[in-house]
Amino acid sequence: xxxxxxFKFGGASVKDATSIKNLHEIVFNRLRNNxxxxxxxxxxxxxxxxxxxxxxxxxxxxxxxxxxxxxxxLRICEELFDTDSLIFPTVRxxxxxxxxxxxxxLTHENYDxxxxxxxxxxxxVSSRIVQExxxxxxxxxxxQDAREVIRTNSDFRFAKVDWKDTTKLCKNILxxxxxxxxxxxxxxxxxxxxxxxxxxxxEGSDFTAAILAHGMRANAVxxxxxxxxxxxxxxxxxxxxxKFDELDYKEAAELTYYGASVIHPKTIKPLxxxxxxxxxxxxxxxxxxxxxxxxxxxxNSVPCIVVKDEQILVSFKVTDFTFINESHIHSVYTELExxxxxxxxxxxxxxxxxxxxxxESFKLEKLIQILRDQFEIRYxxxxxxxxxxxxxxxxxxxLMQNKEVLLEQMTRTTFQILVKSPHL
Ligand code: ASP
Ligand code: MG
Numbered sequence: 158x159x160x161x162x163x164f165k166f167g168g169a170s171v172k173d174a175t176s177i178k179n180l181h182e183i184v185f186n187r188l189r190n191n192x193x194x195x196x197x198x199x200x201x202x203x204x205x206x207x208x209x210x211x212x213x214x215x216x217x218x219x220x221x222x223x224x225x226x227x228x229x230x231l232r233i234c235e236e237l238f239d240t241d242s243l244i245f246p247t248v249r250x251x252x253x254x255x256x257x258x259x260x261x262x263l264t265h266e267n268y269d270x271x272x273x274x275x276x277x278x279x280x281x282v283s284s285r286i287v288q289e290x291x292x293x294x295x296x297x298x299x300x301q302d303a304r305e306v307i308r309t310n311s312d313f314r315f316a317k318v319d320w321k322d323t324t325k326l327c328k329n330i331l332x333x334x335x336x337x338x339x340x341x342x343x344x345x346x347x348x349x350x351x352x353x354x355x356x357x358x359x360e361g362s363d364f365t366a367a368i369l370a371h372g373m374r375a376n377a378v379x380x381x382x383x384x385x386x387x388x389x390x391x392x393x394x395x396x397x398x399x400k401f402d403e404l405d406y407k408e409a410a411e412l413t414y415y416g417a418s419v420i421h422p423k424t425i426k427p428l429x430x431x432x433x434x435x436x437x438x439x440x441x442x443x444x445x446x447x448x449x450x451x452x453x454x455x456x457n458s459v460p461c462i463v464v465k466d467e468q469i470l471v472s473f474k475v476t477d478f479t480f481i482n483e484s485h486i487h488s489v490y491t492e493l494e495x496x497x498x499x500x501x502x503x504x505x506x507x508x509x510x511x512x513x514x515x516x517e518s519f520k521l522e523k524l525i526q527i528l529r530d531q532f533e534i535r536y537x538x539x540x541x542x543x544x545x546x547x548x549x550x551x552x553x554x555x556l557m558q559n560k561e562v563l564l565e566q567m568t569r570t571t572f573q574i575l576v577k578s579p580h581l
Pocket of ligand 2: 167168197198200203360
């Protein structure tokens with residue numbers, strides 16, 4: 158039986174016509190196996206769609222924003238296709254469906270499900286454009302709606318995968334198609350048992366690639382990125398960063414947990430469970446070796462630095478002369494879970510609980526509203542969380558230089574500091 162490979166192309170690798178031509182080249186040169194191609198929304202489309210939702214929530218006009226997104230896609234198509242190509246009415250049709258959804262009623266209560274039905278258009282349109290282009294170049298491939306294969310629960314925006322159903326659907330739907338042609342599908346999106354669109358969390362397309370690889374018992378996943386592989390720090394912030402040739406699944410998972418944006422945190426587990434190797438490779442230099450993530454026995458001791466921006470420090474202080482106990486932590490965490498807010502750092506003292514969370518529209522206000530009777534709540538925005546694995550004292554000193562540190566936490570292997578963002 159021939160091998161199955163899953164390729165994943167993120168937003169940056171389909172951001173313009175040149176990038177899509179490059180994608181074609183990469184796929185065309187590697188067609189010896191059954192191939193599943195997972196694509197994300199083009200460039201910053203998901204952010205732009207989120208912005209529309211924010212405007213709508215605030216009752217502001219958003220139609221010029223959606224026209225801009227439509228124009229962006231049409232301009233790309235103009236560079237890739239003849240003027241009479243069917244892709245033009247197809248793209249317009251997606252945008253009129255989107256407009257109809259946006260005409261609906263958006264509230265804080267239905268925000269998460271509304272969000273999923275809107276942002277999913279980024280992936281739907283982009284995968285159609287890429288499919289059409291590959292076909293036009295003679296590389297025939299089948300477009301697959303990911304919502305028919307990835308079955309999730311109804312936890313909108315952070316949907317959990319139903320592994321049993323998804324594996325069955327993968328086999329039933331994809332196997333026969335893959336024998337004939339490569340299959341192209343969308344990252345990030347799925348559907349619940351009622352067919353409602355769900356999403357897997359921001360940057361979730363990597364996870365989609367892993368889910369499909371797991372479902373198909375694939376031989377490898379290749380994530381094509383704008384960097385040479387997994388580096389020990391973001392090269393844009395740390396020019397001296399070094400690339401790992403290989404990395405153990407556990408190590409890679411830990412780095413993603415702290416916010417290394419090179420792979421989505423949930424990607425590793427389904428692959429590690431079946432020992433499917435994950436390659437992170439450069440779409441600019443596709444012949445370079447990249448990083449192979451698999452079972453590696455040697456322990457890595459190279460320091461790794463992960464920086465997360467737009468963090469908020471929230472502190473909850475007890476007001477009634479008691480001390481912080483388990484029930485205080487429980488009530489804070491219960492509300493965080495309801496609001497789907499993830500804690501990146503927790504610290505407690507005698508009279509307060511401090512948490513570090515991501516910036517998310519209206520959720521902090523909600524949290525404060527619910528808990529303000531129990532605690533005196535203060536918060537600080539625009540912070541940066543820096544995590545160092547395998548730290549050493551000179552690196553720590555260097556990182557803390559000229560920074561206002563608000564919080565600090567250290568274990569034997571990991572050092573974390575929360576600082577004021579330097580650019581503000
Ligand atoms: N387009 C989605 C996002 O930007 C999913 C992805 O890029 O992986 O979050
Ligand atoms: Mg994206």
